[in-house]
Amino acid sequence: MNLKISALEFVQQVQDGNISAEDFVAKTMEQIHSVDEKLHAFLSVNENAINQARLIDKKIKSGDKVGACFGMPISIKDNMCIKNEKTTCASKMLENFISPYDATVITKLKQQDAIFIGKTNMDEFAMGLSTEFSAFGPSRNPWNPEYVPGGSSGGSAVSVSAFECVASLGSDTGGSVRNPASFCSVVGYKPTYGLISRYGLISYANSIEQIGPITRTVKDVAFMLNIIAGIDPNDNTTIDNKNEDYLSGIDSGIEGKKIGIITDMMTDGVDPSVLSATKDAISKLEGLGAICEEISIEMVKYSVAAYYTITATEAGSNLARYDNLRYGYDFSVEGYEFNSYISKAREKFGPEVTRRMIIGGFVPSAGHAGKYFLKALKVKSKLTKELDEAFKKFDLLVAPTVPILPFKIGEKINDPVSLFLVDINTVTANLTGKPAISIPYSISNGLPIGIQLFADSNQDKLLLQAAYALEQTVKLPEVPL
């Protein structure tokens, strides 16, 4: 049986009776058992998955109504709540947290007969871009296990790339879906802010983050959006997408579309192989009938600083609840006064979370907010204005997803600033709420390179059409597992 199929192909084959969900899930489990000891994509695996698949096969056989996923094995980043399952955020603080409720995306996927094959590794509380900050050890890049898979949704990207599932859900606060998608040569999607409900996604920086699919093909992103996108009464920030069908017309092409090339994301700091891949992609887009032109987005150079200031502020607040009174239960209260107890409890957080919590306590504090937090908000609003202006002129924007190639595990972990700067091309979509996608484009010295496309808010369908068109021009080697 071939595990190397897309989500749409899986659905077709099960519907046609060529494969059963049970066989496919069993084979997927075998794959996990054979590769995951090395790659460490998963923090927990659903041992009941094969039984669940069998039940769906029964439904198919008896002619009952079956959901659109037909028992498709999907992996879920371990910061989304599945009822009665552990949701750890790859943190010691939530090591034993069992959610009593389902995230909205989980409810929707359950209704469509998806099977959650396991929960994937990530940087602790989604803070990081290499998955090295997981409290339970890093994931490894299937293209070269010496290298990081990107992050923070590293486990999700690895699991899709290494055929340990058909599709995955990650979350993207500053590139956490697109960055590992680029590093692992899979498709990663960050939707318009509010398109997918965040209810049940454990918040890191709630004003800018979104859940996003990680898949093998652009069409699979559209398939997933058809299931999980749309308004949710449990998340007041969701938008009504009027039940948009993202698959229909996905092959409409980009003839005549105007595409802006963001020069500020293609500066001297960009790796030459990434730069040449991007230029190649631009000529492909032109070949498809698009009109490409350079555009400068000045605020991009301040975007990373603004991003870290805003996310640290929100993280400082969102993670304040982990005070060991309700989560953790590490030690007795005896001998502590309330504040010292919380200080002690917070030693459970790893180094990156600690760093951002400290920044988050400082940048919005009285006397410093004006210099840091409020200034960061100004950058955010100026950047948004610049992009709004750009989208008056262009239908889409293009840039490399990540300015560099995947790096070696341990190479940058002691240099937080150089790590932060890797986010330069991805944070713009989060700070402005615009949708962005990373598609696999090229391989350089055995390491993947992704190309990123942006669209205006609520133009997710157009963005997927463009990404699909570009994807059709690409033929990449198979991952050397």
Place this chain on the structure above:
Amino acid sequence: MTKIGLEIHCQLTHLESKLFCSCKANYREFEINENICPVCMGLPGSLPRLNQEAVKKATVIAMALNCSIPEKIAFFRKNYFYPDLPKNFQITQLNIYGDTSIGGEGFVIVEGKKIRITRIQLEEDPGRLIYEGSSSKNQITLVDYNRAGTPLVEIVTEPDFESPKQVREFLNILSDLLENLGVSDPGLDGAMRADANVSIEGGNKVEVKNIGSFHDLEKAVHFEITRQNSLHSRDISIIQETRHWDDKRKITVSSRSKEEDLDYRYFLEGDIPWISIDNNILEKLKSEMPESINSKKERYISKYNIPEQVADVLSSDKFYSDLFEESHTDSNAKEIANIITTDLMGLIDTREKRDATKMSAVHLRDLADAIISGKISRNSSKNALYEIVKTGNSLPQIISDLDLGNVSDESELTVIIQEIITSEPQVVEQAKSNPQTINYLVGKVMQKTKGKADPKLTLDLLKKLIG
């Protein structure tokens, strides 16, 4: 000059659900930690879901307090650690980045003086701490989260009060107003709480926190002014500090905490989008607002000729004015107002008695009509009312059971009057020339009938029989 400003926390007790989830706003009827869900417990991944009804009710309060309503309102996070706060931040409102609280500047007239309202904000109440253990050594603190996330409206005033008496008068007006609006039941334990800022001439501002009832608020303010004056008279400077109201000892105590130094790191709550309150919504809310206490009072005076003092008492209490509205007709309104304010209010003067009363609006209407038509004397009506409240029996039943009805049978009365005429020949003679004397005879009849003789009929018959 003494300056007092107030921060009043008022629970929106009439709402169905909490501010950000569907748990009950009425948390009082639950076992400990039964009225909770992932949202109000701040579980990882949960998000607030704004209760639109709470926004409406808070807006109605703001309108009733003559506040401006901003076009858009926003929520902020107030970050601090406390065990009763499940998320370790409180979702509240703030005006530092533009006016985005639900109510802007407003005012209330208290004893002819304008008390300015600074702002009104909507926020979530924390859980409740329960202390167990007798000494500080073995004391443990337990948390009940049933209350966590219930909707609270904070009303902040300018330091416009000059005396505890003005404070009390304001609180009376405010609690009547909130009750009349149907947004809160000020009588419920913990529904109204307050902090006060107090300063005297030449002294610093002192904040008094933790005042659990309006009753204690006046006391706390009074204590604090006395304390500050006594320091001042001995040339001891009054330091700016936060003090706590000690409920048991009825004094304020320096909290010695670093509360003043707390930095709440306020920032916008991104999980709740800005809310537009346009004119259409405002107009609709205005049209649905219950009649104000002042308007009721004026109507009672002008339409029914009810004395001002009676109208004042009646209109300011929602329970009694509702009862009045339900029971009165054009002809008996004045009598009903009279029964309520002179007899009923004394009879059911506590919340428990109010809740236990078996009386209905029909009873009240029947009683007033019976007084007007002379079926029962005013005197006997008090006894009848007492029985109604206690038993809920119908008025005719009570009159017959207790023999309270007026003697209005002409032949029966004639017999009694004949006896009086026979026993008082001198007075009868005098009455023939001096009509005033006849009142003495009416009194005699009343004495004989234990006050049950129909006064009008008695007079008519006396005149007729004396000639």
